[in-house]
Amino acid sequence: QSVTTHKRTIMMNADQVKELAEVAKDAALLHGVLMRTQETPMSSELVSYAPFTLFPTPVPKAVFHQALAVQTFYNTLVDKISQDSEFLQEALASTIAVDDFTARLFKIHQMILKEGKSQDIVLGLNRSDYMLDQGGDGTSSLKQIEINTIAASFGGLSSRTPDVHRLVLTVAGRKEESQQILDNNPAAGLARGIAKAWELYGAPRAVVMFLVEESQRNIFDHRFVENELWKRGMRTIRKRFDHVSKTGFLDKEKRLFVDGQEVAVVYFRNGYMPQNYISEQAWDARLLMERSLAVKCPDINTHLAGTKKVQQVLAKPGVLERFLPDHPEAVQQIRATFAGLYTLDMGAEGDKNIAMALATPDRFVLKPQREGGGNNIYGTEICQVLEAVKESSERTAYILMDKIQPTPQQNYLLRRDAPLKISDCLSELGVFGTYVRQGTHMVMNECVGHLLRTKSSEHQDGGVAAGVAVLDNPLLI
Ligand code: ADP
Ligand code: MG
Numbered sequence: 001q002s003v004t005t006h007k008r009t010i011m012m013n014a015d016q017v018k019e020l021a022e023v024a025k026d027a028a029l030l031h032g033v034l035m036r037t038q039e040t041p042m043s044s045e046l047v048s049y050a051p052f053t054l055f056p057t058p059v060p061k062a063v064f065h066q067a068l069a070v071q072t073f074y075n076t077l078v079d080k081i082s083q084d085s086e087f088l089q090e091a092l093a094s095t096i097a098v099d100d101f102t103a104r105l106f107k108i109h110q111m112i113l114k115e116g117k118s119q120d121i122v123l124g125l126n127r128s129d130y131m132l133d134q135g136g137d138g139t140s141s142l143k144q145i146e147i148n149t150i151a152a153s154f155g156g157l158s159s160r161t162p163d164v165h166r167l168v169l170t171v172a173g174r175k176e177e178s179q180q181i182l183d184n185n186p187a188a189g190l191a192r193g194i195a196k197a198w199e200l201y202g203a204p205r206a207v208v209m210f211l212v213e214e215s216q217r218n219i220f221d222h223r224f225v226e227n228e229l230w231k232r233g234m235r236t237i238r239k240r241f242d243h244v245s246k247t248g249f250l251d252k253e254k255r256l257f258v259d260g261q262e263v264a265v266v267y268f269r270n271g272y273m274p275q276n277y278i279s280e281q282a283w284d285a286r287l288l289m290e291r292s293l294a295v296k297c298p299d300i301n302t303h304l305a306g307t308k309k310v311q312q313v314l315a316k317p318g319v320l321e322r323f324l325p326d327h328p329e330a331v332q333q334i335r336a337t338f339a340g341l342y343t344l345d346m347g348a349e350g351d352k353n354i355a356m357a358l359a360t361p362d363r364f365v366l367k368p369q370r371e372g373g374g375n376n377i378y379g380t381e382i383c384q385v386l387e388a389v390k391e392s393s394e395r396t397a398y399i400l401m402d403k404i405q406p407t408p409q410q411n412y413l414l415r416r417d418a419p420l421k422i423s424d425c426l427s428e429l430g431v432f433g434t435y436v437r438q439g440t441h442m443v444m445n446e447c448v449g450h451l452l453r454t455k456s457s458e459h460q461d462g463g464v465a466a467g468v469a470v471l472d473n474p475l476l477i
Contacts, residue, residue, distance in 0.1 A: 006058045010410055017412060020172055021420055025049050027167040031160045034220040041215040050157050051470035053454050054412035056165045056181060057427050059474035063142045067130055067431045070337060071447035073330040074128050075435040078149055080323040081310065082301035085113055091313040094345045094396040095369055101274045102307060102369045108287055109300045118254045122437040123197040123265065123297040125190050127152035127430045131404040143339040143404045145428060149298050149306030150272045155186030155432050156224030157471060158451040165473045181473055186432040189448020191228030193434035196444050197295040198234060198264045206264035207235045213270045214240060222269060237261060241282035248288055256292035265295045272371045308367050312399040315341040340402035344395045354390050357400055358383055365401045373466030408457045413470050423456040427472060
């Protein structure tokens with residue numbers, strides 16, 4: 001199996017590609033790789049396939065396994081950070097002075113810290129994302145893009161994409177390759193974590209509440225996780241912030257009730273960007289849930305542990321050791337995945353980093369504290385933004401990061417309403433982690449699957465929801 005085989009695979013004539021693309025789309029529909037349409041995001045009356053690549057993408061075996069192997073260490077790290085309020089305060093101080101959204105989240109964190117947490121069960125469902133940086137010598141190294149500690153998506157759909165690519169390759173006469181597509185079932189692994197937290201909560205009639213957006217194009221991704229919970233006999237409800245603010249309350253024991261039902265676990269699939277909080281009531285609802293006895297996934301501390309500012313601070317010498325003092329192996333494996341990350345805090349170091357970015361902007365990505373794709377700044381725009389903010393504390397809203405340069409690979413991106421054409425593509429590998437802690441006891445800590453997303457190299461930024469990347473599968477080489 002090699003890159004050459006991949007090149008041969010995609011070199012088909014136009015008619016063959018067209019025919020295979022039709023097969024692929026129908027296979028996606030058959031296997032449930034679905035999304036609601038842009039026109040009808042509120043109902044499942046009309047659905048289409050979720051965008052995906054026609055072919056799987058070659059990924060070197062060694063880096064793939066490296067990414068899986070480091071995941072439980074990342075789970076531990078995130079969990080430790082979330083328990084260190086002093087660290088969060090110090091790391092985020094310059095950010096919250098200028099970034100209102102992070103500041104609001106931090107305010108909730110401070111309130112809970114003062115009041116005392118009511119629940120000692122912690123459920124973490126995260127996804128660590130990587131790109132493969134090409135070395136001069138033809139090798140590639142695994143570099144983390146970010147870790148998502150809230151609403152990490154596509155664990156559901158990526159549990160179904162392997163069968164789609166298997167079918168496509170089989171129809172294309174590449175049976176052998178099709179057998180090399182890895183099994184993948186993050187949906188089951190995420191649900192295992194939710195079920196464990198629900199069990200520990202200890203009220204058989206209590207439900208799992210998916211906290212969702214108004215527009216739910218990606219509902220099928222959630223449904224695969226829900227389906228795993230239903231199979232266990234658990235009940236789920238899907239509610240928005242406004243439902244919680246209208247009907248939610250805490251009883252004397254701080255148990256959370258929404259629509260008359262006791263909630264054991266709140267699974268946030270919303271609440272990670274400013275636009276998700278359309279009113280003050282939404283913020284009140286977040287606080288209500290945070291104060292409650294329900295297990296929050298994530299709790300506010302873990303949400304903050306996933307910010308890009310924390311990621312940058314972690315890359316400073318000695319910080320990983322602070323969290324993992326007795327685990328040099330974990331420190332080494334985590335650090336190996338770090339790209340260069342640079343502070344823009346006021347002072348000499350920040351000044352130096354800004355000068356470096358202005359001199360060679362193409363080497364960097366400028367990132368604000370935002371999630372969901374489409375927020376980062378690249379190329380000459382880095383200079384425009386930095387020139388405008390470099391003299392003021394506004395600059396501390398951003399971090400600077402080395403730009404990862406993966407080797408482009410050709411593929412066809414199958415997307416509704418987009419012409420079928422071959423594109424130079426870049427891929428991003430995500431790895432799902434699940435952990436559950438009760439008090440000081442780690443009850444569960446697992447790597448539960450992967451996700452490959454691929455985008456045309458014309459686009460610097462962007463996820464699947466942002467309409468840029470599409471779902472893919474790794475083909476290990
Ligand atoms: P978000 O929270 O919006 O997903 P990310 O840090 O994941 O923020 O960045 C969004 C996208 O931008 C990534 O999916 C990737 O395509 C691109 N990107 C981010 N950081 C880098 C980087 N250091 N080098 C190259 N591309 C990057
Ligand atoms: Mg991302």
